[in-house]
Amino acid sequence: MGYINVSKDPQKSLKNGYLATTLLGLGQTISVFAKQLLKLEESVTIQWPEVEYQYSERFKGAHFLTKRPDGQVRCTACFLCATNCPAQCITIVAGQSSDKGIEKFPLRFEIDILRCVFCGYCEEACPVDAIRLGSEYSMAGLPEQKWVYTKDYLLNRPENKKRLGDKQISKKEENVKDPSVESKLPHIHRTGSGH
Numbered sequence: 730m731g732y733i734n735v736s737k738d739p740q741k742s743l744k745n746g747y748l749a750t751t752l753l754g755l756g757q758t759i760s761v762f763a764k765q766l767l768k769l770e771e772s773v774t775i776q777w778p779e780v781e782y783q784y785s786e787r788f789k790g791a792h793f794l795t796k797r798p799d800g801q802v803r804c805t806a807c808f809l810c811a812t813n814c815p816a817q818c819i820t821i822v823a824g825q826s827s828d829k830g831i832e833k834f835p836l837r838f839e840i841d842i843l844r845c846v847f848c849g850y851c852e853e854a855c856p857v858d859a860i861r862l863g864s865e866y867s868m869a870g871l872p873e874q875k876w877v878y879t880k881d882y883l884l885n886r887p888e889n890k891k892r893l894g895d896k897q898i899s900k901k902e903e904n905v906k907d908p909s910v911e912s913k914l915p916h917i918h919r920t921g922s923g924h
């Protein structure tokens with residue numbers, strides 16, 4: 730028959746374990762602090778806000794709207810982003826474009842950024858690469874600040890100007906223009922197309 734050894738004073742052994750691990754933790758903290766103070770080890774923290782962290786290109790921060798090479802908004806007001814948005818924070822009012830090849834454009838395009846959950850579904854849903862989530866992550870502000878990003882703001886974000894210049898053109902557009910990228914695109918055979 731099996732049996733279990735139970736400590737006579739479980740409270741005491743718990744206290745010893747707690748104190749020992751606390752002291753070990755403190756020792757580790759002091760050791761790292763001393764090493765970084767004496768520059769024997771590089772610090773993993775940064776001096777925010779003087780130093781900004783550089784996230785990768787894939788980081789999903791604040792949105793921006795891309796432009797055509799002629800500087801016009803690339804969005805065709807198809808509403809796919811607004812339909813896919815789980816937070817329902819995109820408002821679009823479509824207008825008739827004078828260019829028959831484009832058909833529609835957004836008269837109004839707004840994102841209520843306080844409701845946005847930065848899921849990136851809008852970017853995924855867009856068929857023409859007109860909306861993207863950029864690398865900007867610092868969006869703290871005061872209540873009186875404008876928290877609904879308008880079309881003009883999304884098209885001319887100061888943060889993007891710093892990174893992309895005045896271009897802010899679509900990646901698709903860039904890729905089509907770049908023959909080295911075009912040549913790498915897979916050849917798609919469409920069955921039943923008759924070609």
Ligand code: SF4
Pocket residue numbers: 810813814815816817818819840844845846847848849850851852
């Ligand atoms: S990132 Fe998500 S929540 Fe924000 S606007 Fe796009 S789809 Fe909506």
Ligand code: SF4
Pocket residue numbers: 803804805806807808809810811821854855856857858859860
């Ligand atoms: S941003 Fe893209 S998905 Fe959204 S309305 Fe414009 S074209 Fe359609």
